[in-house]
Amino acid sequence: MSQVLQQLARDHANMAALLDLLDSELDKVRQGEVADFELMRDIMVYMTRYPDHAHHPVEDLMFRRWMERDENARALAGTLGREHRGLAEKGEALASVLARVVDGAMISREEIETRTRDYSEFLRYHMKIEDEQAFPGSGRALRAEDWEDIASALAEHEDPVFGPVVRDEFRELFASITRGS
Ligand SMILES: [Fe+2]
Numbered sequence: 001m002s003q004v005l006q007q008l009a010r011d012h013a014n015m016a017a018l019l020d021l022l023d024s025e026l027d028k029v030r031q032g033e034v035a036d037f038e039l040m041r042d043i044m045v046y047m048t049r050y051p052d053h054a055h056h057p058v059e060d061l062m063f064r065r066w067m068e069r070d071e072n073a074r075a076l077a078g079t080l081g082r083e084h085r086g087l088a089e090k091g092e093a094l095a096s097v098l099a100r101v102v103d104g105a106m107i108s109r110e111e112i113e114t115r116t117r118d119y120s121e122f123l124r125y126h127m128k129i130e131d132e133q134a135f136p137g138s139g140r141a142l143r144a145e146d147w148e149d150i151a152s153a154l155a156e157h158e159d160p161v162f163g164p165v166v167r168d169e170f171r172e173l174f175a176s177i178t179r180g181s
């Protein structure tokens with residue numbers, strides 16, 4: 001497997017771990033328990049920062065090459081590209097709702113539940129299709145020069161939580177991940 005695909009798969013594992021944390025806070029919201037909205041907000045700030053600005057654009061580049069090399073990939077690659085835009089929109093909206101909750105705004109439990117569940121299910125489904133179809137398909141179709149270009153695009157970004165340096169604004173989030181809660 002190319003190093004690019006290995007990194008993208010690691011990103012998926014990281015995102016899945018964050019969605020697990022998000023879902024466990026969502027369970028608390030559902031049950032009327034005290035949820036950690038700051039943690040939920042931080043998870044969504046991360047999602048709109050790294051996955052939306054690094055992971056997904058790198059995949060878009062990879063999927064464009066995949067379509068060029070394999071015309072049967074067009075439909076799926078097109079769908080995944082549109083889903084990236086949908087995820088970015090839903091993610092921004094959820095991040096903004098959670099930031100308002102943390103700031104003390106009155107937002108219905110139902111709105112928080114619906115937006116969080118939609119986002120989590122959408123991203124999990126999207127990653128599953130990539131893991132099962134788009135990554136293996138790209139792995140078979142792309143050539144060495146494609147991987148070099150994609151690797152340089154990937155190298156322009158540093159993950160602010162799971163990368164070599166944990167950025168200040170994500171210290172609390174990082175601590176929650178290490179604790180597993
Ligand atoms: Fe994706």
Ligand SMILES: [Fe+2]
Nearest residue numbers: 055059127130
């Ligand atoms: Fe992905």
